[in-house]
Amino acid sequence: MALVYKRELVPGFKLIAAVAAFFAFIMLFDRKNRLGKFFKRQVFSPREHVAFGAVSVVFFVLATSAVVASGFNPFIYFRF
Amino acid sequence: MQRRSTYHRFKLLWATALLVLLFIPMVQQFTGLVEERPLRGAYTLADAPASSVANWFNGDFQQAAALWLNDHVGLRSTLVRVFNQYHYSAFNNARAQPL
Numbered sequence: 001m002a003l004v005y006k007r008e009l010v011p012g013f014k015l016i017a018a019v020a021a022f023f024a025f026i027m028l029f030d031r032k033n034r035l036g037k038f039f040k041r042q043v044f045s046p047r048e049h050v051a052f053g054a055v056s057v058v059f060f061v062l063a064t065s066a067v068v069a070s071g072f073n074p075f076i077y078f079r080f
Numbered sequence: 081m082q083r084r085s086t087y088h089r090f091k092l093l094w095a096t097a098l099l100v101l102l103f104i105p106m107v108q109q110f111t112g113l114v115e116e117r118p119l120r121g122a123y124t125l126a127d128a129p130a131s132s133v134a135n136w137f138n139g140d141f142q143q144a145a146a147l148w149l150n151d152h153v154g155l156r157s158t159l160v161r162v163f164n165q166y167h168y169s170a171f172n173n174a175r176a177q178p179l
Contacts, residue, residue, distance in 0.1 A: 046087075068159040068163070069163040
């Protein structure tokens with residue numbers, strides 16, 4: 001009897017993989033280095049600071065909610 | 081020079097605001113400032129860990145403390161609702177346990 005193991009993808013895997021691939025390889029397509037110059041700037045306008053801060057807050061809330069909802073266990077590292 | 085000083089103060093204010101944001105769950109856990117609606121459904125919250133030397137060295141205290149912290153983190157009900165709604169809205173997947 002052959003054992004067949006079928007693994008279903010976690011919901012949202014394709015979307016997250018696409019987003020990860022986009023951010024991983026975006027610089028390959030940035031021939032004129034526009035993105036690099038943008039993020040290497042020393043000074044950002046207050047509006048840009050607010051925009052970056054708002055994005056940071058959104059990601060922080062989503063990440064914290066994911067950790068809380070999934071039952072994060074920091075003591076798994078105590079088992080060595 | 082005046083404009084640069086204002087910019088520096090603005091950056092400092094933003095950094096402080098983000099740091100304060102990091103402390104909100106802990107403040108809520110210890111003070112209970114915000115009244116939250118409890119989560120609906122059948123579940124039991126973990127009991128506080130019993131602290132003893134034996135429990136500490138055999139690992140029972142750590143496991144019980146981890147379970148207690150997971151169940152009593154500040155704003156837990158709200159964060160669980162946010163995550164479930166985000167999961168449903170983004171991936172069309174309900175995170176409720178199948179009966």
